[in-house]
Amino acid sequence: MHTSLKLTPMLRQYLEIKEQHPDAILMYRMGDFYEMFFDDAVLAAKELGITLTSRSHKEETNKIPMCGVPFHAVTGYLGKLIKAGHRVALCEQVEDPREAKGIVKREVVRVVSPGVTTDDQILDEKTDCYVCALAIGKKSKEELIAGLAFVDISTGRFQISEVVYPPGNPELVADEITLLKPAEILLSQSDTEQRQDLVDLFSAQVEQLCFTVRPDYHFDGVTARNTLTEHFRTTNLAGFGCETYTNGIRAAGALIQYLRETQKSDLSHIRQISPLHQDTYLIIDDASRRNLELTETLIGGRRAGSLLECLDLTVTSMGARLLRRWLLFPLRDPDAIQARLAAVEELLNKSETRKIFRTLLDSVYDIERLCSRLVLGHGNARDMSAVKLSLRELPALQHELGSCQAPLFKSLNVSFDPLIDLHALLDRAIRDDAPISLREGRLIKEGYHAELDHLITLLRDGKKLILALEQTEREKSGLAKLKVGYNKVFGYYFEVSRSQAEDVPDYFIRKQTLVNAERFITPELKELENDIATAQERRLELEYALFADIRTQFATHNQRLLTTAGQLATIDILASFAESAARHRYQRPAINTKGYIRITEGRHPVIEQTLEPGRFVPNDMHLDQQTSQLLIITGPNMAGKSTVLRQTALIALMAHVGCFVPADSADICIVDRIFTRVGAMDDLRRGQSTFMVEMNETANILNNATENSLVILDEIGRGTSTHDGLAIAWAVVEELAQKNTVGIKTLFATHYHEMTVLATNSKKICNYSIAVSEQEGTIRFLHKLVSGAADRSYGIQVASLAGVPPHVIARAQELLTAIEKKEGRSFRSIQSSLKKQGGADTPRQMSLFAYDAGPLVRLLSSIEPDEISPREALDILYRAQHLLKFKHEKM
Template identity: 40%
Template sequence: AAAIHGLGLALLDLATGEFVVEEFKSQEKLDEALERYRPAETLAETDDNRWTFSLDAATEALTRHFKVLSLDGFGLAGKGDLVSAAGALLYYVGTTLRHSLAHVRKVAIRSSDDVLVLDSGTLRHLQLVPGGEVSKEASLLGVLDVTKTPMGARTLRNWICRPLARAADVNARLDRVQAFVDDRGRLASLRNLLSGVRDLERLIQKVDSLRANPRDLKALADSLRPIPDILSLLNPGSYPLTPRPETVSLIDRAIADDPPVMLVDGGFIAPGYNAELDELRQIAHEGHRWLAEYQAKEQARTGIAKLKVKHVSTFGFVIEIPKGSVAMAPADYIRRQTLTTGERFTTPELKEYETKVLGAQEKSVAIEQRLFRDILGEIAAKTVEIQETALALGELDATLALADRALAAGYARPVVDDSDVLEIVDGRHPIIEQLPDAEPFVPNSAFLNTTTDQIMLITGPNMAGKSTYIRQVATIAVMAQMGSFVPASSMRIGVLDRVFTRIGAGDDLARGRSTFLVEMQETANILNNATPKSLIVLDEIGRGTSTFDGISIAWSVAEYLHGKAQAKAKTLFATHYHELTDLADTFKGVKNFTVKVKEEGGRVVFLRRIAPGIAEKSFGIHVGAMAGLPKEVVDRAAQILKNLEANELDVNAPQKVVRRPRRKLSEMPGQMTFF
């Protein structure tokens, strides 16, 4: 859930008890954060709940819950917006939803300055995590997630969505990954130990809120059991894991093997844990022997060989006599039920024993339930320490997963610093290269900075690989800053603050926005928020309108990014507008690149190789033929293209209409005067 007030945001994960607050400089940044977090429920201020957002009420809610005199210890002094959001949210969850908050032990401040900002569009365009039409297998998360625990999987997803933005932090995480890459034996041993760990975060939360069942406790013990062995394989202090042998021992002693889920019928407390319970169980156990002896005695006394003593749910213990032998029942037998096959009876002796046995069973169940509550309380007292251990296990698991993938996929460690350079040598797209039916992936390099190589202008036909390449560069940058090794021979990156993507568009019918309007709004967002530390990926800017309008806008966008000091971001610009290649003649930071293609026997072969230069042809007609257009259409298109290239338009052959000649953009006076 999230609560918004002013420019503060509070978020609470009810499953794990994680409670964080974050401050923003603008409404736009706050909206982007909400898009990233996608809370299940959002709390808004209304006339009915406005008082809960007041600073006094929020402070009271927080200090009362955390049992502190002030919020200074959480770093919230003077941060009224954060306090208001956090207090209102805590009050809502505890009072309105009536959800237990015992496992919420602290509130932490999170800073956007510490992370590489990825908006929802970038997450979607780069297929970083599953969502919408993107399956897990087709996402970066699907490639990297070989974690062994649920905590590790959640941690890895968070690292992908919130990469680091400080070089020191990135390198510290890379150092941890490197340590396991360099020691494969230790890597394998630790991953094997983690394979038996369950969802420790959620298990301890259930214990703390007294909602855990006996099987949850067994899972908790199994998850804590390997921690001493894990610690023995780690450098001291590298991960804050705390062994809890007393908790494991308590559960092993107290909870039976393979216990039932429900508490109502007992049977979940282990033998030997409680003497009184053992005595009551012995009475119930001996009851089976007593009933067998009683049945034999009554068979001998009555002479009825088929007499049975059994327990039925509606009458308790009964003596059952077949119909043909009912007349032989003794006078002290008390009839309880008539059946089609016979009669059921009881006796004073049997009723007395029934009272004794059933009383013991009821009492034993009550004792088991009391003992279980006591056990939960004892373990819950260690909630904070176990939560910290669960978080550390998640980080360890995610780190091990990155090391495992680096080795399996041949990734290299990136050099991360504070320069303005983005250099990738022989980079590969991490998702495409691991697809089961994919062709051998052709690696490509990239070099960008904010001066001489700021904008890579990439031309080439459809299907040649332009879009894959620009996504690839951005995805590798994200991988580097999340602390992962990367699919490349080598890489150097000066830390980025944001990655922007403008790739494709569709009508937003629900909000009445056309394809082109969506495209322009997304482009405006990029131009208004990009900095020299940003990376921008632009694919076919201007294609949603007329050709001349599109060229004009695309040219102007490139000019702006090159000339504006505050927006001088490293940019990958893929386009079909060959006119834009003239930009490289005017601006030193613009470099032309193309995707290499060759023709063989009338066929087009896409080489997938990015190289300096300009695309010679668009090959659109060839692509249409490959897509299955009728031959008649393809041949006619080729004829029209030939005439257009000769400045003639063949409308109804043999008549030809001559077009007015147009000059190249580079020949025109002024940078923006096209026609």
């Protein structure tokens, strides 16, 4: 690399270090700047918008590109590079320049990547930041097994999972990836080369995802297992419940090795690894999470407008992140759900307690991430001050917690650690006004360390100490006119007149003779002078050493800190839920295991907040396994069908999270999965049309929904031709109504009015519609769900409301009338066709979609009996007879 250049020792050192980190931008510390050279400089200058210069060289054509950023502002520049998807290696001086023989020794002390960072300016305080490792293995000839491991280095959260999938269906792995949405994925060299389909799929599913390729031996099963048992200091992984996760262990071991290499420091805050048991949570696949806009909007991917943003009244970053996890992993254990609901109810009824909790928590900083930075050796004194201020609130929080009666609060109170000893240490040691830099001093309080106190006294009171020594020597020598002086040549000295020079004590050492005076020094004076001169340097070194020692002490207590931080986050969420209930009139839902959902006056939690109070129209909803299992909902666009569908799913999900719900009352059964197929949008990144996306999501529902699932379907089949779409929609409804002979609770919104006939042939299928008021050709949406099918779609009226020109509306009405006369088919023909098939209680797939094909049907459909003469009728009869005879002859 650049071997043709004659390089200085410094650049040779730079290139040697760069060779060890070829995939990272190397920030090389030189004095008060981090410098970058060669290709790194060109790239960094472009990304950071800073000036690209060059380092002089004897040959003009070989000038070396370079750029730099100030060390005190590096975090901001670092954040820009990381958010752009780059990795950065921070190279520091690791020896004292005064002691260096030749060039100062430098080493990379930390590698920062999109998935591995603890810096506040890079991280989103309300979102976890995961790095993921993926290891693929064979389960059988027909199936692969993906091992996944996730770590958030900023909090120490470590999770492991395995997904079995057929080679042609990597979407199952993608679902697991998108659930935690990592910023970076580690792949082995061989998997990177052989599993390009996964790389492409992950890139399409997660924006700005960083891929890091690692050597295959890091994913070796034995090596990975040894790495994990060594890290956790155990003989096996059975105690964590993941001993049998063969491929998951491969991924987890590779991940720990990667973190060791990048952080080059202790990882003791990663104290356990937890299996990601999907079967203990209400599962929501990626498509349904997007359709319901749980954590971000479907269009634009913004937090604002999502359910998460609507419910998030937390006052701590820890609480905000935990709330996101609660929404992504709703509970299925009725007892655990009831425990949360009881705690929320208590805080709703005790407004003063809720206010105290929220006020105290508002003063608590992000203990999780502060703790991790301190453990990793990145934390500074301001981080410690933030921890100290946070711990100060814990005794009051514990006292208030003790007054709560809900079982969940009692459980938290029993194990709550107020960390009094750690607060006492920080309160005694760390200054409130400590700077960010650890090399500027002013970190440690006076009174914490005797030697440091002495150095501070020397710096602050040096002149007073010299004058005190002057007074002491006057008294000892009896020389009243003895005085202290100073010059740059000799430093401090004692001066007496020449007439008194013979009377100075024996330990005075003559230093200079003047015309009228003599100057002397003493060992005590020189020692004091030396102490004063070196006090600043010694103080900086001692303060840094003391701070590092305190930081190390904290690292040994990191598990206590993280446990308490998790409890604070839980209290924060429960208080937030109670606050939401108080502000928005949410009610406690009942939880049942009998398979029914009953909602009275339910509201959409997000849309309601965008409207003026009282404007949202609430609706009732009832679903069960016997008489109202599948609801076919018809009505015009804009009437509110999608809103009713979504709010039902969101209310069910909120209940499983342990949150009160936007309804007058709600009784929600335990649901294993929520599936949604809502909206239509091309997935251009994956080259899929609207219809293909729709069919993929529908197939997933039909293949994986169970009798305990909740299915939300909106406008199935509209991405293709009318007849194909109707056929598919009809078949899907039949399958959902009879799957496994039990059927699935389903809300099905459609514009295919023909499908309402299905309700006449099954007691489990019901017709509902969104009420519309029509007067003199104009319509008004009532947004109310009512029993019975809609008789029309009001498409032309909606077009008129949208501002389509009147002459276009008039022409559309003419065409509609003509089409309905010539090609319309009444519901009676479909109902008749059903009856001819045997009138089964549960609808079956029918042949009616081909019924009107053929010349005979087209002939009969083209006539208007009331408008033809007898002669014309006879001619039509002969033609029909001829067509029928022709058909029989062909058969």
